[in-house]
Each structure stands twice: as C-alpha cells, then as structure tokens.
Amino acid sequence: MNPADEELITAARGARRFAYAxxxxxxxxxxxxxxxxxxxxxxxVENASYGLSICAERAAVAKMVSEGSRHIASVAVSNRDGGTPCGMCLQTLSEFAPxxxxxxxxxxxxxxxxxxxxLRDLMPFAFRSDGLGRD
Ligand SMILES: [Zn+2]
Structure with missing residues (x-):
C-alpha cells in the first residue's frame, strides 16, 4: 500500500475513536x-433524536468545507465490518468531487x-447541480 493511503487509513481509524454512537x-x-x-x-455523532445523527463522512466534509477546502481527492472509512458509506454521504461526497x-x-x-x-462505482448517478440553473 502506498504511504498516502496508509496515512489516510490511519487518520480514519484515529477519528473513529471519537465516534459518539x-x-x-x-x-x-x-x-x-x-x-x-x-x-x-x-x-x-448520534443523537437521542435519531434523525439528527450525522455520519463520519459528512462530519469530515463539513470540517473540510467550513475551513475553505472544496475538492476531495480520496477518502478512507473505518468501521467494524467494512460497511461502505451510506447514500446520503455518497451524495455529499459527490458534491465536492467533480x-x-x-x-x-x-x-x-x-x-x-x-x-x-x-466514488463513481459507489454512486454512479449522483445528483448534480447542472440542472439547477445556477450561474
Ligand atoms: Zn452516511
């Protein structure tokens, strides 16, 4: 494995220690x-009002975007059984992955x-802003 991927995986595993689930x-x-x-x-970060919970992937996107970064190059996820990101997270990741x-x-x-x-394999038909009539 290349060192960049190893570093990314290590960071995901480290972040998992702070999960609130x-x-x-x-x-x-x-x-x-x-x-x-x-x-x-x-x-x-879960909540007693379950629908308010936020996934790890979207938490990372929120941190990235709110600090001024807009372009995702790669992602690593750590969980117990290798579950892939949910649809909501894949759509959110796609927003910042041209x-x-x-x-x-x-x-x-x-x-x-x-x-x-x-990301295309996991979310082949992400909704794109092309049709929203934005400038
Ligand atoms: Zn998710």
Missing part, C-alpha cells in the same frame, strides 16, 4: 484528503480487510 454502537471514522493534500477527519472516477474510497474493517472503490 451510544444508540447504534456502530462507530465510524472517516478521513478525506483534499486536492491540496490536507487531511480532514470526522466521526459519527471527477468521481478519480476519487478512491478506501474502507477498512476490524479484521484488517481493506476494500477500494471509486
């Missing part, structure tokens, strides 16, 4: 590398398994 007990950590090479991490074929999503599990997917 008392309801599902499904801890998730995510790390994003942006186009400038910076890393952004997130963990899932070329989803080039964005690798690496998922790791507790058994040491690693799977790799392009």
């Amino acid at each position: 008392p309801y599902s007990r499904y801890d998730v950590g995510a790390a994003i590398r942006d186009a400038e090479g910076r890393l952004w991490t997130g963990a899932n 070329d989803p074929e080039s964005v690798m999503v690496i998922v790791t599990d507790d058994a040491g398994g690693i799977s790799r997917h392009t």
Whole structure:
C-alpha cells in the first residue's frame, strides 16, 4: 500500500475513536484528503433524536468545507465490518468531487480487510447541480 493511503487509513481509524454512537454502537471514522493534500477527519455523532445523527463522512466534509477546502481527492472509512458509506454521504461526497472516477474510497474493517472503490462505482448517478440553473 502506498504511504498516502496508509496515512489516510490511519487518520480514519484515529477519528473513529471519537465516534459518539451510544444508540447504534456502530462507530465510524472517516478521513478525506483534499486536492491540496490536507487531511480532514470526522466521526459519527448520534443523537437521542435519531434523525439528527450525522455520519463520519459528512462530519469530515463539513470540517473540510467550513475551513475553505472544496475538492476531495480520496477518502478512507473505518468501521467494524467494512460497511461502505451510506447514500446520503455518497451524495455529499459527490458534491465536492467533480471527477468521481478519480476519487478512491478506501474502507477498512476490524479484521484488517481493506476494500477500494471509486466514488463513481459507489454512486454512479449522483445528483448534480447542472440542472439547477445556477450561474
Ligand atoms: Zn452516511
């Protein structure tokens, strides 16, 4: 594995330690590398009002975007069973991935398994802003 991917996976695993998941007990950590090479991490944050919970991937996107970064280069996710990001997260990631074929999503599990997917493979028909009539 290349050192950049190893660093991204390590960051996702580290972020997972901060997961707040008392309801599902499904801890998730995510790390994003942006186009400038910076890393952004997130963990899932649940709420007693379940619908208010935010996934690790979207937490990482919120940190990245709210600090001025707009372009995702790669993503790593850490959870116990290698679950891929949910649809809501894939749509959110797609917003900041103009070329989803080039964005690798690496998922790791507790058994040491690693799977790799392009964002396009996971979300082939993301909704795009092209049709919104924006300038
Ligand atoms: Zn999600």
